[in-house]
Amino acid sequence: MILPLKVEKRLSPSRLASFLVPFISLLLALIFGGIILLSAGANPLTTYKAMLLGAFGSKYSLSETMVKAIPLMLCGLGVSIAFRMLFWNIGAEGQLAVGGIAAAGVALFGAERLPDDLVLPVMFVAGFAAGALWGLVPALLKAFIRVNEIIVTLMMNYIAILWVEYLFYGPWKDPAGYGFPGTAQFPEAAWLPRLEGTRVHLGLAFALAAAVFIWLVLGRTKWGYEIRVIGENPRAATYAGISLVRNILLVMILSGGLAGLAGMAEVSGIAHRLQKGLTVGYGYTAIIVAWLGKLNPWGVLLVALLLAGLLVGGDQIQITMQLPAAVALILQGAILFFMLGGELFTRYRLRWERRPVEKALKPSLVEGKGSGS
Amino acid sequence: MNLIISILTLLFTPSTLAVTIRGGTSLLYATLGEIFTERSGILNLGVEGMMIMGAVTGFAAAFKTGNVWAGVITGMIVGGLLALIHAFLTITLRASQTVSGLALTLFGSGLASFLGQRLGPGGTPLVGRIGPKFGKLPVPGLSSIPFLGQAFFQQDILVYAVYLLVPLAWYFLYKTRPGLHLRAVGENPQTADAMGVNVAGIRYLYTIVGGMLVGLGGAHLSLAYTPGWTEGMTAGRGWIAIALVIFATWDPGRAVVGAILFGAINAIQLRLQAQGTTIPAAFLNMMPYAFTILVLVVITWWEAFSRRVGAPAALGLPYVREEKG
Numbered sequence: 015m016i017l018p019l020k021v022e023k024r025l026s027p028s029r030l031a032s033f034l035v036p037f038i039s040l041l042l043a044l045i046f047g048g049i050i051l052l053s054a055g056a057n058p059l060t061t062y063k064a065m066l067l068g069a070f071g072s073k074y075s076l077s078e079t080m081v082k083a084i085p086l087m088l089c090g091l092g093v094s095i096a097f098r099m100l101f102w103n104i105g106a107e108g109q110l111a112v113g114g115i116a117a118a119g120v121a122l123f124g125a126e127r128l129p130d131d132l133v134l135p136v137m138f139v140a141g142f143a144a145g146a147l148w149g150l151v152p153a154l155l156k157a158f159i160r161v162n163e164i165i166v167t168l169m170m171n172y173i174a175i176l177w178v179e180y181l182f183y184g185p186w187k188d189p190a191g192y193g194f195p196g197t198a199q200f201p202e203a204a205w206l207p208r209l210e211g212t213r214v215h216l217g218l219a220f221a222l223a224a225a226v227f228i229w230l231v232l233g234r235t236k237w238g239y240e241i242r243v244i245g246e247n248p249r250a251a252t253y254a255g256i257s258l259v260r261n262i263l264l265v266m267i268l269s270g271g272l273a274g275l276a277g278m279a280e281v282s283g284i285a286h287r288l289q290k291g292l293t294v295g296y297g298y299t300a301i302i303v304a305w306l307g308k309l310n311p312w313g314v315l316l317v318a319l320l321l322a323g324l325l326v327g328g329d330q331i332q333i334t335m336q337l338p339a340a341v342a343l344i345l346q347g348a349i350l351f352f353m354l355g356g357e358l359f360t361r362y363r364l365r366w367e368r369r370p371v372e373k374a375l376k377p378s379l380v381e382g383k384g385s386g387s
Numbered sequence: 388m389n390l391i392i393s394i395l396t397l398l399f400t401p402s403t404l405a406v407t408i409r410g411g412t413s414l415l416y417a418t419l420g421e422i423f424t425e426r427s428g429i430l431n432l433g434v435e436g437m438m439i440m441g442a443v444t445g446f447a448a449a450f451k452t453g454n455v456w457a458g459v460i461t462g463m464i465v466g467g468l469l470a471l472i473h474a475f476l477t478i479t480l481r482a483s484q485t486v487s488g489l490a491l492t493l494f495g496s497g498l499a500s501f502l503g504q505r506l507g508p509g510g511t512p513l514v515g516r517i518g519p520k521f522g523k524l525p526v527p528g529l530s531s532i533p534f535l536g537q538a539f540f541q542q543d544i545l546v547y548a549v550y551l552l553v554p555l556a557w558y559f560l561y562k563t564r565p566g567l568h569l570r571a572v573g574e575n576p577q578t579a580d581a582m583g584v585n586v587a588g589i590r591y592l593y594t595i596v597g598g599m600l601v602g603l604g605g606a607h608l609s610l611a612y613t614p615g616w617t618e619g620m621t622a623g624r625g626w627i628a629i630a631l632v633i634f635a636t637w638d639p640g641r642a643v644v645g646a647i648l649f650g651a652i653n654a655i656q657l658r659l660q661a662q663g664t665t666i667p668a669a670f671l672n673m674m675p676y677a678f679t680i681l682v683l684v685v686i687t688w689w690e691a692f693s694r695r696v697g698a699p700a701a702l703g704l705p706y707v708r709e710e711k712g
Binding site for chain 2: 050054055102104155159160161162164165166168169170172173176177179180183184298299301302305338340341342343344346347348350351354355357358362
């Protein structure tokens with residue numbers, strides 16, 4: 015079938031389209047999710063309403079949304095800075111896990127030997143450093159022998175998650191825990207302060223500070239300029255004398271470190287121990303956060319909050335409507351699909367052809383039109 | 388040293404070899420599928436998502452109909468449909484192949500989890516249900532060969548199918564005209580286009596074919612290797628398959644070596660666990676992932692050293708005809 019459609023490249027990305035595409039994508043994803051819900055015998059409208067109220071409807075639900083937004087913000091910021099220079103760090107989940115391990119290690123075995131005021135700072139540094147080290151492994155392999163970072167970061171997620179489980183089922187298990195899989199509770203000096211009456215903890219400040227830091231780095235420093243050049247054209251960057259190796263390593267220290275901080279904040283701000291539920295997929299959702307936030311730190315913060323709401327809403331419908339919380343994951347994936355598809359309209363213009371296509375004279379630019387066959 | 392010797396003696400028993408082959412089979416289907424897709428120039432990182440969807444829908448269909456083949460066909464169709472989304476986004480809408488593939492994995496994992504909790508009778512979870520499965524089907528004559536018979540010819544029918552698929556895929560790729568077109572599209576789409584080959588059409592076709600094979604690999608997991616559905620049952624096999632494509636240098640024959648290697652790791656891990664070793668289970672479970680990284684490092688190093696051309700030259704690059712004024 016030949017459509018009289020013509021795809022033309024725009025000279026500059028359309029502002030209107032960049033603005034509209036996210037909203038239309040969200041709408042289409044909700045419609046798509048609605049079809050899945052309908053086929054599962056659930057009313058999409060009541061489900062969405064329950065999700066919305068569950069995520070933003072009360073002070074309690076809002077604070078729970080914020081609680082989930084914190085690790086998404088930190089991991090999303092970390093992932094976005096790596097994506098900026100086309101280093102595909104899919105390993106935030108594992109970097110978060112080892113950050114949690116390091117922080118828990120400090121809290122469990124170092125807290126007694128440290129002055130109380132130093133416990134949290136040491137946990138902070140340990141969490142960041144562990145995540146950074148975990149991120150440095152794929153960075154070194156990529157920088158020096160060009161090993162595919164997507165697979166290495168991903169495999170390291172599985173290893174880190176198994177390691178966490180080994181620790182809280184095995185050597186770090188609480189001896190007084192009646193077989194409960196988890197470490198002993200941390201001493202109070204290792205708890206991140208919380209906002210009065212909620213579970214929102216100081217990790218929120220880490221995330222905001224990280225966003226400001228990344229915004230400054232990208233916009234105001236030579237390092238940020240180098241990252242942006244590499245992201246746009248790695249070859250041109252090397253010709254301009256920018257070191258790929260140094261930038262890959264530095265960016266992955268920051269990227270992994272931020273995810274490690276997310277892990278530190280989770281164990282120290284929420285659970286107060288290392289236990290099941292540290293790795294629930296924040297590192298993967300962070301990929302969506304980074305992309306939907308257009309790799310912009312402020313965009314990442316905003317999208318992290320929205321997707322956190324989606325996750326909390328998903329948990330809510332699991333409790334109240336016996337629907338799987340995975341609805342939230344489906345919607346996340348669908349939003350990303352529609353956004354990806356919609357980006358075409360910011361870069362290209364679609365035009366209906368009035369006259370019959372003059373095939374012989376002008377080879378059509380529409381590559382996709384005959385491709386359904 | 389003792390450990391290495393005991394691992395080797397463990398490995399060369401017919402029953403461990405049999406487990407090796409069986410465990411390598413689903414991996415091999417997925418690897419072959421991704422080889423076809425990548426040969427056309429499309430990188431599909433959605434393997435894990437398509438595979439787990441193949442596993443859950445394959446098992447659900449077999450459970451509902453009582454027929455394993457209905458499961459296999461369903462798994463293949465679902466894998467193909469998911470791959471179609473990727474094809475549409477990356478070929479027609481020119482979206483980033485990396486991000487679209489990641490989206491497919493995240494979407495597929497979420498959807499599989501959802502379906503796994505709803506597709507049992509009356510909307511109940513599928514977990515723990517016992518459904519039909521592929522039984523062992525000894526090949527008359529061959530299966531009674533000492534040692535080798537038990538390892539290779541007392542398997543389920545999907546294992547035998549993959550024995551046939553590998554040489555067929557190899558022959559197709561290197562010795563037939565459509566195979567030549569496929570390789571041309573992945574290596575040099577401009578030239579292929581000038582020769583009159585429909586670049587977009589071929590990319591669509593092999594992305595879908597690849598997805599169907601990946602879905603079949605998933606169905607083999609839930610219908611033969613470890614019958615039944617458990618959440619997250621692919622456990623990264625889709626990603627290992629992508630690594631195996633690189634290991635195999637996009638060649639179906641070499642993919643066999645990789646699949647056997649990983650099947651063996653799996654079998655050793657299971658045997659050591661069954662024997663009650665002192666190594667904690669978590670570390671045994673890490674083996675396939677650590678080994679994937681190791682294999683990838685070695686192969687990348689070696690490739691750079693020998694300057695061998697591996698990947699299809701146009702892999703991951705969208706193809707748009709020259710825009711003329």
